[in-house]
Amino acid sequence: MAVFYVAILYAPTLLLRLPQSKSLNSFMIRRFICASIASVVSLTISASILPWQAVVCPLSLTSLMYAGSLVSKSLSLLSSWKEEEHDKSFCHVKNISQRFLDWVASVASNVLAWRNYVVENTINGRDLLIEVNDVAFKISKNHASDGAPEGPSIVGDLLDYLNESWTQFHATAEAKRQLLAAGFHLLKENDDWDLKPGGRYFFTRNMSSLIAFAIGEKYSVGNGFHAIAAHTDSPCLKLKPNSASSKAGYLMLNVQTYGAGLWHTWFDRDLSLAGRVIVRAADGSFLHKLVKLKKPLLRVPTLAIHLDRTVNTDGFKPNLETHLVPILSIKPEDKSVKSEEKSLPSSKAAHHPVLMQVLSDELGCGIDEIVSIELNVCDTQPSCLGGGNEEFIFSGRLDNLASSYCAIRALADSCASPEDLLNEHSIRMVALFDNEEVGSGSVQGAGAPTMFQAMKRIVHCLAHEYVGEGAYERAIRESFLVSADMAHGVHPNFMDKHEEHHRPQLQKGIVIKHNANQRYATSGVTSFLFKEIAKIHNLPTQEFVVRNDMGCGSTIGPILASGVGIRTVDCGIAQLSMHSVREICGKEDIDIAYKHFKAFYQTFSSIDRKLSVD
Numbered sequence: 308m309a310v311f312y313v314a315i316l317y318a319p320t321l322l323l324r325l326p327q328s329k330s331l332n333s334f335m336i337r338r339f340i341c342a343s344i345a346s347v348v349s350l351t352i353s354a355s356i357l358p359w360q361a362v363v364c365p366l367s368l369t370s371l372m373y374a375g376s377l378v379s380k381s382l383s384l385l386s387s388w389k390e391e392e393h394d395k396s397f398c399h400v401k402n403i404s405q406r407f408l409d410w411v412a413s414v415a416s417n418v419l420a421w422r423n424y425v426v427e428n429t430i431n432g433r434d435l436l437i438e439v440n441d442v443a444f445k446i447s448k449n450h451a452s453d454g455a456p457e458g459p460s461i462v463g464d465l466l467d468y469l470n471e472s473w474t475q476f477h478a479t480a481e482a483k484r485q486l487l488a489a490g491f492h493l494l495k496e497n498d499d500w501d502l503k504p505g506g507r508y509f510f511t512r513n514m515s516s517l518i519a520f521a522i523g524e525k526y527s528v529g530n531g532f533h534a535i536a537a538h539t540d541s542p543c544l545k546l547k548p549n550s551a552s553s554k555a556g557y558l559m560l561n562v563q564t565y566g567a568g569l570w571h572t573w574f575d576r577d578l579s580l581a582g583r584v585i586v587r588a589a590d591g592s593f594l595h596k597l598v599k600l601k602k603p604l605l606r607v608p609t610l611a612i613h614l615d616r617t618v619n620t621d622g623f624k625p626n627l628e629t630h631l632v633p634i635l636s637i638k639p640e641d642k643s644v645k646s647e648e649k650s651l652p653s654s655k656a657a658h659h660p661v662l663m664q665v666l667s668d669e670l671g672c673g674i675d676e677i678v679s680i681e682l683n684v685c686d687t688q689p690s691c692l693g694g695g696n697e698e699f700i701f702s703g704r705l706d707n708l709a710s711s712y713c714a715i716r717a718l719a720d721s722c723a724s725p726e727d728l729l730n731e732h733s734i735r736m737v738a739l740f741d742n743e744e745v746g747s748g749s750v751q752g753a754g755a756p757t758m759f760q761a762m763k764r765i766v767h768c769l770a771h772e773y774v775g776e777g778a779y780e781r782a783i784r785e786s787f788l789v790s791a792d793m794a795h796g797v798h799p800n801f802m803d804k805h806e807e808h809h810r811p812q813l814q815k816g817i818v819i820k821h822n823a824n825q826r827y828a829t830s831g832v833t834s835f836l837f838k839e840i841a842k843i844h845n846l847p848t849q850e851f852v853v854r855n856d857m858g859c860g861s862t863i864g865p866i867l868a869s870g871v872g873i874r875t876v877d878c879g880i881a882q883l884s885m886h887s888v889r890e891i892c893g894k895e896d897i898d899i900a901y902k903h904f905k906a907f908y909q910t911f912s913s914i915d916r917k918l919s920v921d
């Protein structure tokens with residue numbers, strides 16, 4: 308329909324070009340006639356085939372444009388006639404008419420721009436970038452809020468990612484799904500790799516850690532990696548191998564604490580279970596399956612104030628072994644327990660039959676087919692926007708799925724089309740690790756050499772037979788790592804917990820983390836380079852150091868930096884309530900982090916080239 312409309316509109320202009328006009332005068336007259344005919348014909352034909360709104364709006368604006376063009380050309384014609392007469396007194400009039408002409412030309416071009424907007428929105432209904440007087444305006448159907456960073460927001464997509472990713476397994480599986488959708492090729496660590504410049508690849512390990520990378524078309528052996536690393540795990544409760552217990556007529560679940568959670572926040576929440584199971588298939592093989600029980604299944608109730616009168620003054624100090632045990636159900640009558648237990652194989656006694664029944668219903672398999680389970684206790688409340696202006700994200704697992712998502716999204720978007728890698732000399736990489744919350748010392752944690760093994764394999768694979776002297780070592784020295792983990796925003800009720808001059812705020816950009824004792828891997832050089840990217844792209848940054856009289860947290864940055872000697876900056880999005888079951892961060896910081904990470908991939912090479920440190 309749009310094509311037909313354009314064809315009608317521009318056919319006369321095309322016809323005009325065929326025979327050469329003898330003079331400007333005759334050209335203008337013919338053009339006027341053609342424009343009139345085109346307007347009448349297109350109005351008539353369009354009115355007969357389109358709804359009236361689709362005809363009236365664009366055509367009214369089109370006729371305005373033609374009117375502007377007509378006035379402009381007529382005046383230019385008049386001006387040229389007068390000039391031919393060499394009438395000096397006409398100079399003044401000419402200046403005025405020239406200014407008028409400029410104004411008309413400007414209005415005509417604006418009308419053209421707005422006409423395009425109306426046509427696009429009426430017919431195509433999509434977002435549009437228009438230019439009026441050399442100023443670009445983004446016309447978005449979503450009407451982004453004032454003050455938000457330019458460009459489309461990824462916050463809605465992050466909320467979806469958080470709601471999918473109840474566990475480190477789901478976070479990795481969802482990242483895998485998104486990378487496949489973005490055209491990345493799935494590799495296996497135990498296969499031969501066949502990599503090519505311009506290619507985009509990834510692999511997962513244990514379905515809880517992931518390495519993704521995109522190779523620049525201009526890559527040559529010895530060039531560096533530009534990597535962003537984050538973690539997929541969050542503090543939570545995990546089911547013990549023998550989870551079934553019962554007390555005072557309740558069926559309870561034995562759990563272990565994982566990481567340094569704020570455990571009091573897990574009381575009185577609508578909890579459930581998610582994780583992975585191994586299922587025996589009919590052919591005798593075993594299947595690895597993820598599972599998420601979406602309905603509220605569990606609860607850790609607090610003790611009523613009447614039975615704990617001093618809790619508000621003396622503090623709530625639960626014993627993590629005896630007080631943090633979730634209730635699953637009311638214990639069935641003894642008779643039914645006996646009959647159920649009799650019918651069950653001995654291996655199922657580790658977990659309550661009611662739990663196994665819920666799991667088998669969810670998985671669509673028999674209880675006997677579930678041969679192993681690894682489940683986290685999860686909060687069922689969905690992630691959402693909050694605050695007076697919806698400026699906050701309320702969610703569990705922001706630490707560190709917010710960084711993980713921004714990194715994956717920035718990588719995928721930085722090489723969405725083949726042209727994006729045409730001039731890239733380096734390799735863009737994302738590394739997501741499990742087990743950061745417990746020190747990273749595991750097969751799927753940052754303590755394992757997963758990332759560096761991958762880098763080595765990539766260097767060797769792309770070098771084919773010939774690997775130059777020190778190719779891998781040169782590549783590492785050329786490389787740069789952004790270790791992204793959430794940061795502590797200043798808490799309005801506990802401001803003295805922050806060093807006076809380093810109080811990161813929500814909505815004020817990525818926080819660069821410094822620590823003289825190397826709890827963070829940032830140096831003066833790496834922070835400069837990372838901030839320079841932000842400066843060029845007009846993105847805010849903030850600085851953080853912990854008070855000297857307080858201990859400092861740490862993250863995967865120093866582990867990866869010291870593991871092989873890669874230049875590293877530790878940074879993160881400011882948040883409150885870190886390690887609570889429900890955390891808070893600023894909505895705009897997500898878009899800022901995404902843009903900062905994307906800019907890192909796109910522009911780091913050119914910035915790095917300008918500074919040499921021996």
Ligand SMILES: [Zn+2]
Binds near residue numbers: 792862
């Ligand atoms: Zn973290």
